[in-house]
Amino acid sequence: MYHCETLESHHKDLVHDVSFNWYGNRLATCSSDQSVKIWEWNTDQQSWDCSASWKAHSGSVWKVNWAHPEFGNLIATCSFDRTAAVWEEMPGDSFLLSGTGAPPPSSHGNPNLRTEGDAPAQSHWVKKVTMVDSRTSVTDVKFAPKILGLILATCSADGTLRIYEASDVMNLTNWTLQHEIHTKLPSSSDDATTKGGKVFIYEYHEPSRRWENIETLTSVSDPVHDMAFSPNVGRSFSILGITSKELKIVTLKPKNRDALLSDNPNISERTPFESKYEVKLAGSFNDHKSTVWRICWNFTATILATSGDDGNVRLWKCNYKDNWHCVATLKGDGQSASIRNHPNMTLLKDQSFNNSGMGLNKANANTNANASSFTSGMWK
Amino acid sequence: MATPGPLAGGSAAPATGPAIASVHWVPGLPDHVVLCSADLQLFRWRSDPGPLDAPPVHYGSRHHRIAEREVLLIEKQIPEPPNYIKCVSIHPRAGDAPSGDIRLAVGQANGRISLLSFLETSVVENGEAEMRHHVVKEFGSKLVRACNAVHWHPTDERKFAAGYEKQRHGHAILIFDTDREPTPPGSASLNTSQSSSTLPGLASSFSDRFRKTSAVDDLPEDYVRPVVELGPSEHCHSFTWAPNLNNGSLIAGMNNKQIRVFDLRTNTSPLITYTRAVYGVCVDPFLASRVASVHENSVMIWDTRNFEKPIVTLNQSSRVLHMEWSPTRAGLLCSAEEANPYLTLHDIQSWAFMIEDGEPAVTERQIQGWSEADSPDERYTSFAWHPTDESQILAVVGGEKLSKIHVxxxxxxxxxxxxxxxxPFGGKLRSFSQKSSLFANLQDISVDMQMRALKNYGKCPSLADNQEFVADSPSLIAAWQWLHHCGRLMEDLSFKNKLSKDTTFPGVRTVLGMERSPSAMLRADINYLSWSGCASSNNLKQRKVYKSEPREHAQRICGWSMDPNDLGSFVKLCEEKKQFSRAVAVAVFCLELGMASRILEKCISDEGGSILSIVKISLAGFNEDKNGSWRETVRSSFEQLEDCYLRAMFAFLSTDNDNYSAIINDQALEIGDRIAFSCLYLSDEKLISTLSGLWMATLDGSDLKGLLLCGMTRDTLDLLQRYLDSTGDIQSVSWLSVRGLPPYVGLEDQVQNWFQCYRDLLNAWEMWSCRANFDIAIQKAHMQAKPPQQVFVSCNFCGKSVAQHLKGMPTKDEAKFASLNRQATSKRHIRAQACPACRKPLQKCAVCLLTMGTHSGKLVTGQPLREDAPIMSEFGEFFSWCQNCRHGGHVSHLAEWFEKYVECPVTGCVCKCSALDPASFQIPMENGLNGMASRLALTAASPLPPSSPKQ
Structure with a gap:
């Protein structure tokens, strides 16, 4: 039996998303009760304490996402109320000077700030900007990898993907809509009538200064509920996890530069939209025996967690043979968990690796793909 | 309660046979269920006892299995229930009733409504004791017409309403009071005050109509007069109570064309909308104005405040049979369709917000319950939400079976x-933290890496020591061991000088020159060497051996060569590790039979071991007589030996024509031994093809043992990348690169990317000192350009850098320094309170109000900075300032100040300096000053443009 800790969220409705900050010592939750809560890890008591809770939107809040700490304490939220917002933390006086008889928090606080229960809100979160471009519910929001700077992408129910950039990192109230990509997929994508691929991969194309669709995954034709690129911890390829009726794992290997050169010696005249990636379906699993909803990677991209309609969270690992296996099943209520390690998990024999694709793309290329992936990921 | 029976079409045939028409949870008794088929049965939910993996308990025939380990067991049954049951409603206070007196109102096709109880009641009639089972009361209709719907009032437990088919002389909806006694036939006198007192919302004006209609007819004997009659000569398809709408309303689908909202308080004409969707009318328990109704395939959702047209129409793939709002979650509507093997959940979002324009967003979801293996595709015909448990639905599958659905x-x-x-799950957050044994059992590299980093893996001065942290990975152990071994070889100048200058750890391919051109001629000399250490050695054939300097170097890289010193130390190493057979085999490969016997002897005396004794005996009998029995025996039996080295040794001894492929291709042997052997006994051409084959194999296997082939060169990147791709072990790859790669390779993008990834990882783990150690190692390995000075402090008067003049001053010339400041008290503690260029005083510290006079950091000299250059002043005396208000002072003073205050120490300045950078508060304070200093350092930047940047 594995011990599962439980924590009362005090949200008044369904909690839609939980997100860790980069260090994993803070947590943000968002809910249908239109509020967002921030939790701090208390090292002394080994527990999560709620440090802020406020009504963030006038509709269900779907997702919350932290920016890299080098941009400050920033979160982005998106909601059914057709907006996305960026919030920044302003530590109040009480937070800094707790216990020294400090004056009450100063006036520049957040008017929406509410204290909840007996855990007093300790920090102010100030809305820096509201993105109002979408005409439909904003279903996902994510910050780009930090290497690209402070960039935010949103996608909305009508199939539009928007990329915003903070024009001045010192003044976060100013974001410009850099790109708008219309994916031409119907808004309610639970609609299974659309034929063909449901996952598009975009990459920023410098000469045309646009995000171009470089790849459409034809192997996925069912409605996609979630997807996630693996964090790139030095790997030569990216792994993309896609959840729809079943879990699909796709690897994107940058094509070997030499191979590219030999295919087309005039590399500079290559058409811009020609795929630079070798896309391979690494596996397709229906262990959940029902719809798979959400997916997330651990920090080193060695374990994948998915949740499905069977009420379980499953963990997946890849063995040396490049085969993925479900290694653990955790009940949604945390009451039971079972692990089965595959015998060949730790063996190092008889591997067959694809022999090409060793050329490392510039870090940029990979991260660009990362930045775009999440956005195309939310077509439900 | 639920609407029983098929919704669409009032003409639908009543349930016959075993088919279950509807299920109903008993309000107040969360584990009781009433099944309505031709029978009325009360079931009780029960889960199988025992452990989870026990086989399901067998309960006999009168049960329904609703999930893997859950059943409904029959509790009670009403014998001889009324025929032609059309609809059922369970009393809303059934849970409060004494011992199982669960009452239900049953509407029938002939218009009668029976109030039944699962408890038997005896009624004395005409003097005889006659048991009238279960029937508590009956409410007749004066007309024979089907009762389409019956519903108890949700709060007033004495009232229920019934909806009827059209009859010229009857009302469509009748509301009854169970307390009212049957009216004697012919009695026309009515007590209207009774109705108004029991249902206060009902206006007495209704009784006018009521009187008119009821007085005419010839009423049955037990006729109970309804308290309210609605819709004269009309047809009611379905209706629902809406207790929260206008303090009590009734919403009904009427006459195939309209939905009406009857306000029971007044006699005003009902709110009407015209639609064909008159079936299955139900109201959201969380939002009284939200009503759903259905017609064939379309589910329509209405808002009674804006009743003209539906807010949204949801088209389903087939006819909707049953539909219910969730009693526990707002805006969640579930429907069962005729042709679908699932139920559809409609999640209707944020109603009020979207009211002005457009449609509310509805997300649909298909849910399926547990089913027995043989019937995965059966249709769901009806269902009931659990009244309190928000995630449970009990569904009727295929008309006969029941299935629990967990939403x-x-x-x-x-x-x-x-x-x-x-x-998040059920309003709570569930977490498995690192401490959970879950992760220990998953054996993931992410956890291993953190553990190793905590123990300072990678930075041990001796390369070999790093293997102790990776005891569970043979591949990594071999890599560190080999690096250590090769490092020792490189100390030998005669070895090192043969290689190009920037080689750090040469591999076999490096020394053989295979990286430059695969077919590089090795030009080996062929020698014939004879056996040594054997009495009969003169009789033995000499072996053909290839020798050249590169080959010898390659052998040394692999660990052993013909050189007695190398061989000796290798054998000793093997003996230490108890790899005796390996030592023996290598001795034999080097034609040292005497040495081999000595090793065997030692081993037998130390360890015992019958196999080795036999080996020794057979070795003693070694001869090369082509027709001799020794050779034949060995050849026929050596392949059965389990020990790969013994096998290889006998293969070598009994070989013909210098054919050694059995040894070279034996994967069980250490790759180093195979390569060293190949270097000794293979011709140039064969050697190169063998090595290329091995290299491809190690690449494919992403095996770090292959490091001895490539050394630490550019080729190594391929191998490391493969290893990283298959394991995710960025830590070992980074450290191996730092410790092993030559600087020019380390500066490549690929390697720098690894470094960055590992740094990010350590930063995310908040292991700053570990990260710093790694950075230092990178710097030492010259794999990173030193960042130029970024911040200069310039004089406010002349604009020149206050530290600029130190450039070019030799460190030792401290006298010159001292002359800058006559108050210098010690040679080590140099102060410069004035700008060295214009001699004007420097800024004052905002806290101590003294002129600042400190040079920071190390002495800037003309020469490249030395590691050990003296630090000129304590960190506490550094300049620091606020980015925003540009006030500043000594670090130690500022740190002390901001411990207590948020605001700037300068009088009148309201800048909240220390609150400006929230990120800095996430960094834990190690101890007072240092922690604070690191915060301030984060905010520090040049207040003025650098006067003359250094680079």
Whole structure:
């Protein structure tokens, strides 16, 4: 039996998303009760304490996402109320000077700030900007990898993907809509009538200064509920996890530069939209025996967690043979968990690796793909 | 309660046979269910006892299995229930009733409504004791017409309403009071005050109509007069109570064309909308104005405040049979369709917000319950939400079976950098933290890496020591061991000088020159060497041996060569590791039979071991007589030996024509031994093809043992990348690169990317000192350009850098320094309170109000900075300032100040300096000053443009 800790969220409705900050010592939750809560890890008591809770939107809040700490304490939220917002933390006086008889928090606080229960809100979160471009519910929001700077992408129910950039990192109230990509997929994508691929991969194309669709995954034709690129911890390829009726794992290997050169010696005249990636379906699993909803990677991209309609969270690992296996099943209520390690998990024999694709793309290329992936990921 | 029976079409045939028409949870008794088929049965929910993996308990025939380990067991049954049951409604206070007196109102096709109880009641009639089972009371209709719907009033437990088919002389909806006694036939006198007192909302004006209609007819004997009659000569398809709408309303689908909202308080004409969707009318328990109704395939959702047209129409793939709002979650509507093997959940979002324009967003979801293996595709015909448990639905499958559906939330899991997996479930957050044994059992590299980093893996001065941290990975052990071995070889100048200058750890391919051109001629000399250490050695054939300097070097890289010193130390190493057979085999490969016997002897005396004794005996009998029995015996039997080295040794001894492929291709042998052997006994051409084959194999296997082939060169990147791709072990790859690669390779993008990834990882784990150690190692390995000075402090008067003049001053010339400041008290503690260029005083510290006079950091000299250059002043005396208000002072003073205050120390300045950078508060304070200093350092930047940048 594995011990599962439980924590009362005090949200008044369904909690839609939980997100860790980069260090994993803070947590943000968002809910249908239109509020967002921030939790701090208390090292002394080994527990999560709620440090802020406020009504963030006038509709269900779907997702919350932290920016890299080098941009400050920033979160982005998106909601059914057709907006996305960026919030920044302003530590109040009480937070800094707790216990020294400090004056009450100063006036520049957040008017929406509410204290909840007996855990007093300790920090102010100030809305820096509201993105109002979408005409439909904003279903996902994510910050780009930090290497690209402070960039935010949103996608909305009508199939539009928007990329915003903070024009001045010192003044976060100013974001410009850099790109708008219309994916031409119907808004309610639970609609299974659309034929063909449901996952598009975009990459920023410098000469045309646009995000171009470089790849459409034809192997996925069912409605996609979630997807996630693996964090790139030095790997030569990216792994993309896609959840729809079943879990699909796709690897994107940058094509070997030499191979590219030999295919087309005039590399500079290559058409811009020609795929630079070798896309391979690494596996397709229906262990959940029902719809798979959400997916997330651990920090080193060695374990994948998915949740499905069977009420379980499953963990997946890849063995040396490049085969993925479900290694653990955790009940949604945390009451039971079972692990089965595959015998060949730790063996190092008889591997067959694809022999090409060793050329490392510039870090940029990979991260660009990362930045775009999440956005195309939310077509439900 | 639920609307029983098929919704669409009032003409639908009543349930016959075993088919279950509807299920109803008993309000107040969360584990009781009433099944309505031709029978009325009360079931009780029960889960199988015993452990989870026990086989399901067999309960006999009168039960329904609703899930893997859950059944409904029959509790009670009403014998001889009324025929032609059309609809059922369970009393809303059934849970409060004494011992199982669960009452239900049953509407029948002939218009009668029976109030039944699962408890028997005896009624004395005409003097005889006659048992009238279960029937508590009957409410007749004066007309024979089908009763389409019956519903108890949700709060007033004495009232229920019934909806009827059209009859010229009857009303469509009748509301009855169970307390009212049957009216004697012919009695026309009515007590209207009774109705108004029991249902205060009902206006007495209704009784006018009531009187008119009821007085005419010839009433049955037990006729109970309804308290309210609605819709004269009309047809009611379905209706629902809406207790929260206008303090009590009734919403009904009438006459195939309209939905009406009857306000029971007044006699005003009802609110009407015209639609064909008159079936299955139901109201959201969380929002009284939200009503759903259905016609064939379309589910329509209405808002009674804006009743003209539906707010949204949801078209389904087939006819909707049953539909219910969730009693526990707002805006969740579930429907069963005729042709679908699932139920459809409609999640209607944020109603009020969207009212002005457009449609509300509806997300649909298909749910399926447990089913027995043989019937996965059966249709769902009806269902009931559990009244309190928000995730449970009991569904009727295929008309006969029941299935529990667990509506799970969409769990969104999230991982933290610290291996904490968390997800929300049922309003609570569930988490598995790093401490959970779950992760220990998963054996993931992410946890291993953190553990290793905590123990300072990678930075041990001796390369070999690093293997202790990776005891569970033979591949890594071999890599560190080999690096250590090769490092020792490189100390030998005669070896090192043969290689190009920037080689750090040469591999076999490096020394053989295979990296430059695969077919590089090795030009080996062929020698014939004879056996040594054997009495009969003169009789033995000499072996053909290839020798050249590169080959010898390659052998040494692999660990052993013909050189007695190398061989000796190798054998000793093997003996230490108890690899005796390996030592023996290598001795034999080097034609040292005497040495081999000595090793065997030692081993037998130390360890015992019958096999080795036999080996020794057979070795003693070694001869090369082509027709001799020794050779034949060995050849026929050596392949059965389990020990790969003994096998290889006998293969070598009994070989013909210098054919050694059995040894070279034996994968069980250490790759180093195979390569060293190949270097000794293979011709140039064969050697190169063998080595190329081995290299491809190690690449494919992403095996770090292959490091001895490539050394630490550019080729190594391929191998490391493969290893990283298959294991995710960025830590070992980074450290191996730092410790092993030559600087020019280390500066490549690929390697720098690894470094950055590993740094990010350590930063995310908040292991700053570990990260710093790694950075230092990178710097030492010259794999990173030193960042130029970024911040200069310039004089406010002349604009020149206050530290600029130190450039070019030799460190030792401290006298010159001292002359800058006559108050210098010690040679080590140099102060410069004035600008060295214009001699004007420097800024004052905002706290101590003294002129600042400190040079920071190390002495800037003309020469490249030395590691050990003296530090000129304590960190506490550094300049620091606020980015915003540009006030500043000594670090130690500022740190002390901001411990207590948020505001700037300068009088009148309201800048909240220390609150400006929230990020800095996330960094834990190690101890007072240092922690504060690191915060301030984060905010520090040049207040003025640098006067003359250094680079």
């Amino acid at each position: 799970t939330e969409r769990i969104s899991p999230s991982w933290s950098a610290n291996h904490c997996l968390i997800w």
